[in-house]
Structures are given as C-alpha cells and as structure tokens.
Amino acid sequence: MPLTALEIYQRLLTAYGPPRWWSEDPYTVLFQAVLVQNTAWNNVEKTTAAIGSRMTPSYISLISLEKLEDMIRPCGFFKAKARTIKALTAWFEERKETIRTMSTEAIRKELMDIKGIGEESADVILVYAFHRSSFIIDAYTRRFLSRLGLDFRSDDERKAFFRSTLRENAEIDGFFHWLMLDHGKMRCRKTPECQDCPFSDECNYTKIR
DNA sequence: AGCCAGGGTCTAA
DNA sequence: TTAGACCATGGC
Numbered sequence: 001m002p003l004t005a006l007e008i009y010q011r012l013l014t015a016y017g018p019p020r021w022w023s024e025d026p027y028t029v030l031f032q033a034v035l036v037q038n039t040a041w042n043n044v045e046k047t048t049a050a051i052g053s054r055m056t057p058s059y060i061s062l063i064s065l066e067k068l069e070d071m072i073r074p075c076g077f078f079k080a081k082a083r084t085i086k087a088l089t090a091w092f093e094e095r096k097e098t099i100r101t102m103s104t105e106a107i108r109k110e111l112m113d114i115k116g117i118g119e120e121s122a123d124v125i126l127v128y129a130f131h132r133s134s135f136i137i138d139a140y141t142r143r144f145l146s147r148l149g150l151d152f153r154s155d156d157e158r159k160a161f162f163r164s165t166l167r168e169n170a171e172i173d174g175f176f177h178w179l180m181l182d183h184g185k186m187r188c189r190k191t192p193e194c195q196d197c198p199f200s201d202e203c204n205y206t207k208i209r
Numbered sequence: 210a211g212c213c214a215g216g217g218t219c220t221a222a
Numbered sequence: 223t224t225a226g227a228c229c230a231t232g233g234c
Binding site for chain 1: 213214215216217218
C-alpha cells in the first residue's frame with residue numbers, strides 16, 4: 001500500500017516540524033525565487049546578505065540593469081536573471097495593490113507571461129509571497145517522490161497526487177514544500193544513512209543513487 | 210577536475 | 223509536445 005500525500009505530510013511534520021515560511025516579506029520571495037533557479041541556495045543566501053536592505057522594489061527598479069547584474073553575479077545566469085528581476089519588480093510595483101482582488105489563476109498567468117518565470121517560480125511566488133494555494137514541484141520534490149517509489153510522467157501528475165489527499169490551502173502547500181527541502185537537506189543528500197529517516201521503510205535511496 | 214545546484218527559453222523534429 | 227543545447231557561478 002503506497003503512501004498517500006497526507007501520510008507523507010504528517011510524517012514530515014512529526015519528524016521536522018514546525019516548518020518555517022520562505023520569507024515574511026513578499027518581495028524577498030520574488031527576488032530569491034529568481035536567484036535560486038538552478039542554483040545552490042548557499043549562493044542565494046550570500047548574495048541576499050550582500051544586498052541587505054537595498055533589496056526593495058524601489059531601489060531595484062531605480063538602479064541600472066548592469067548594476068543589478070553585478071549584484072547578483074554569484075548566483076549564475078546573471079544576465080537572464082537580472083532582466084527577469086527587473087520585469088518582475090516592475091510588475092509587482094504596478095500590481096501590488098490589486099493582487100489581493102485577483103484570482104490565483106489570473107496572478108499565475110501574469111507571472112508566467114514574464115520572461116524568466118516558469119512553473120516553479122510562479123508557484124513559489126503564489127504560495128510564499130501571496131499565500132495562494134498551489135503545489136510547488138521542484139528538483140527536491142521529484143527526487144523525494146522518486147525515492148519513495150512514486151513515479152510520475154509529469155509534474156501535473158505529481159500535483160494531482162498531492163491534491164488527491166490534501167485540500168487547497170496555501171499554508172499546507174508552503175509548509176509541505178519547505179518540509180521536503182528540510183528532509184532532502186538533512187537526510188537524502190550526500191550520505192545514505194537513513195536509520196532515523198521517517199521513510200526508512202519506503203525509501204529507495206540506496207538503489208537510486 | 211569535473212559535476213551539480215530548489216530553472217527557463219529556444220529550437221528542431 | 224518533447225528532447226536537447228544553452229545560459230554562468232560557486233562549492234565540493
């Protein structure tokens with residue numbers, strides 16, 4: 001009998017909870033969601049720390065594209081990311097008063113229309129910046145499911161799996177995603193020691209690299 | 210010394 | 223619609 005999403009969530013909560021939110025500041029979520037694209041979180045943290053209190057919509061929209069590129073260079077793909085952050089910042093400044101009146105789907109479509117914002121970044125922003133329900137499927141999530149023997153053909157199928165036993169709720173979606181990151185960082189990363197792992201019975205880690 | 214990291218875009222078939 | 227090249231830096 002395979003695990004359900006609800007059972008997975010409950011085990012993660014017991015093992016690692018309570019989870020932390022990405023950031024209380026919505027703009028920090030937008031900014032870091034772009035920086036972290038195919039990039040180690042370590043680099044994002046260093047870059048964010050160096051930017052400090054200048055990481056505001058008004059400052060970022062004020063400076064030149066080249067200056068922004070230099071500020072985020074350590075995160076890689078800096079030309080593309082700087083353009084994306086500029087566009088995202090302009091959108092946020094224009095829209096921030098009306099976002100709460102918009103449907104989740106409407107916000108998602110506008111985010112996806114920004115070049116450099118794909119499915120994952122849009123979902124991260126929806127959940128952690130705007131508290132809208134949406135499942136975030138990233139590399140950690142795919143690895144995690146795969147190690148539990150849960151294989152899918154697409155991210156839509158992965159989302160459907162989560163949604164089948166969990167109601168639409170932004171807090172649950174955000175906490176769940178963060179718990180999977182915590183789990184991946186603590187357990188399933190460089191070492192195969194999984195004795196205390198809440199999924200030791202189901203996990204395929206040793207078989208799957 | 211490679212390989213990988215919390216992706217996304219563009220192109221070819 | 224899907225696979226593969228490409229973008230770029232830092233850490234191990």
